[in-house]
Amino acid sequence: MNRLFFRFFVLVMLSITVATFVVYFAMSRLFGDPLDDIARRQAAAQIFLLEQYVDQAPADEWLVRLNKVREVTRVNIELMPLAGARAQLPARRQAALERGDVVLDPAGKAFFRRVDLKGDRYIGSADEVIHARDLPIDIGLALQMEALRYVIVALALLIPIALWSRKHWQGLQALSSVADELGAGKLSARASFGPRTSIYPLAERINHMGERIESLVASQENLLHSVSHELRTPIARLEFALELLRSKAPDGVLTPRIEAMEADLAELNALVGELLGMARIGGARSVPAAPFALAPALRECALLLDYPVELEIDDAIGSVNGNRRLLLRAVGNVLRNAQKYARARIVLSARRVGTAALEVVVEDDGAGIPEAERERIFEPFYRLDRSRDRSTGGFGLGLSIARKAIEQHGGTIRAERSMLGGARFVLRLPVNGRE
Structure with missing residues (x-):
């Protein structure tokens, strides 16, 4: 459940990030680079002096006014050949320079502009460019401001989504707990939600399902x-x-x-x-459990079988927490099943699997179980021997009862091919009642 909502928030964050880049590139394509606009606003004073003070001077006073501006400002203003300016600008900006526009270089904190297009300022002015450097342009601050705007937008979206999702998450967690209880056999478990909650219809359906089951x-x-x-x-x-x-x-x-x-x-x-x-x-919704030594219990179970059983059991396997009578009945049913089909050998073994589980294994040297039948043999009344004569006996309930008993303890049982040639049943049990 937590993973579901984590993925949801990651998806929202990725969507906001992608939307940010899409907005930036769309604005750049349609209306120009937003960074140029920011840089133009930051250099507005120098551009204003150039356009409204220096350019408004008569032709013979143009250079005089330009020098006055150079004296009162910290900006480094110089004249350079048109060819040099072209070499410093990318191809996409050269057309604006040729038109006489102010061409900004935000990264270099500078701008370029031709003196004039016709050479009216002075001799050769048509081939020269004003290059202003050290402008008060701070793109880093501008980017921080833009990032702050997007963060505020993201928070304005995420906070309502988080509040909305939190209610759903809590409700789904409660439903998950009810589903776990139903799966564990507590069929009286029900979800309790008010009619105004968003997951009330789902909770009602789960409650109806629980009642029906x-x-x-x-x-x-x-x-x-x-x-x-x-x-x-x-x-x-x-x-x-x-x-x-x-x-x-x-x-x-x-x-x-x-x-x-x-x-x-x-x-x-x-x-x-x-x-x-x-x-x-x-x-049974639950079985009474208590710790008991497994090795002597398995030996006792083997002695009750009217058939010689080879034991490979070490006392070091320790104890298991469960219902002794029920677990021994499960092992006994599997042993009796092996007795029906064994030719000469039945082997009962037990071993630890890590620290949390152990396995009890029953093997025989009979004909074995076809792979396609290995799951069906645990169904009630299902028998490999279709003749149902007394040579094999049984009703097809022994293995079904064994599976139910093992599952009541949180374990599993499966059928495999034995190295002896017959069937191999593996009963896996958690040491403390649940793995």
Whole structure:
């Protein structure tokens, strides 16, 4: 947000600077160089004496009056050949000199003017030029005055813009905070602005969006809870009915069918459990966190898996601040996923990444995950194994639950290609709850 307004002010300043140069060059092209006009005003007294006193003298007194002016002024006035004056002036000013105009040289603090055009002052006067030097011309002061004018104009523009922008900046900062809270899961966050504020319509739309999201999430959670809990009742009834059926059935007659139905019920019961777990994680706005040692927790998680796991964990990785049960469930889900597809090896490792984060890595030597599928496998109910038989089992919820649990702690999870040939899951966690 600060960068946005900084760029805006830089753009305004650049626009004012460009406008200043454009004005200067436009005025120079249309009406002459403004510096010449300033220099002419500063040398007005000497030009006035020349034009109104010296030039008004009769022909035989012209040089006398010029000498009198030279005696009473500090300006160095001398006569020089016309050819010498032409050599000192740029080509664009020579035409004015030929016309008999006063040609100023602001940088040299001087001016040139022909004595006359017809030689009426004295013999040879048509080929001579008055060169006045050391005029009281101070272009530096003039430039400072012009710069001050432009600074005043710039301030007159920038101060109202700054005051106007400050209100917008404060409002947008408040909206940004509300958006951060909504993104962090605090769906009750709302923006509070008066109807007369300029960003009130935007704030109202964000509030409506927050209300809609909160309503949809609450509806989804309620539906998921309700459906899951309602399914528990018929599942319990079916389990009771199967027990009665097993007790009443002749020995060995219906046992295979009963076992198949019990397996289906167990699968359905597990699905309901996964749905409830997913609902609890998705509905949690925040998770209770506390520091715990990561290395022993990961070893405990590996022991719960009915499969040999190679451990590459150093006790020096230290502690992590989070919900121990939730994080171990995420790691356990990833390990169980690896167990389904591993041929012989599963490797669980953990390492520090700088001082603010750590990574838990689960690798297997299975068939791996196609690159195009590596993001989709974290979607609920998405499975690489389309057959859904019990050789691989699962409902496509384990990795989705793992991602939700990791994201609740401000971390990330991604799938890669393992050096073992199979899949490699990287769980990145901030040490203090947020990176």
